[in-house]
Amino acid sequence: MRDLECPYCDHRFDYRGNPMGDEDESQEQCPECEKYLVVTSSLHISYRTHKADCLNGAPHDLKMSSTYPREYSRLQCTACSYYEKPTKEQLEALLNE
Ligand SMILES: [Zn+2]
Ligand SMILES: [Zn+2]
Numbered sequence: 001m002r003d004l005e006c007p008y009c010d011h012r013f014d015y016r017g018n019p020m021g022d023e024d025e026s027q028e029q030c031p032e033c034e035k036y037l038v039v040t041s042s043l044h045i046s047y048r049t050h051k052a053d054c055l056n057g058a059p060h061d062l063k064m065s066s067t068y069p070r071e072y073s074r075l076q077c078t079a080c081s082y083y084e085k086p087t088k089e090q091l092e093a094l095l096n097e
Pocket of ligand 1 (some may be wrong): 006008009011032035
């Protein structure tokens with residue numbers, strides 16, 4: 001049940017688990033093509049994987065979150081758990097929408 005399937009090369013490999021705690025998202029590296037991917041666990045025993053090009057050299061696909069109040073919005077990557085704070089300019093543009 002713990003087999004993961006690499007979204008890049010379809011190689012199947014054992015999920016080593018996330019010993020660092022109970023986060024529902026972790027990063028794994030495919031032993032076959034050596035690309036990084038994001039593992040999302042749903043329920044307890046099923047896992048799904050999706051491509052995370054940003055972990056393989058591509059830029060993060062950042063989208064502004066819809067946090068309220070909007071001053072606390074952040075730029076969240078749609079592929080992985082990376083985020084960064086928006087610049088002052090980006091925040092002002094958001095607030096002036
Ligand atoms: Zn692979
Ligand atoms: Zn990312």
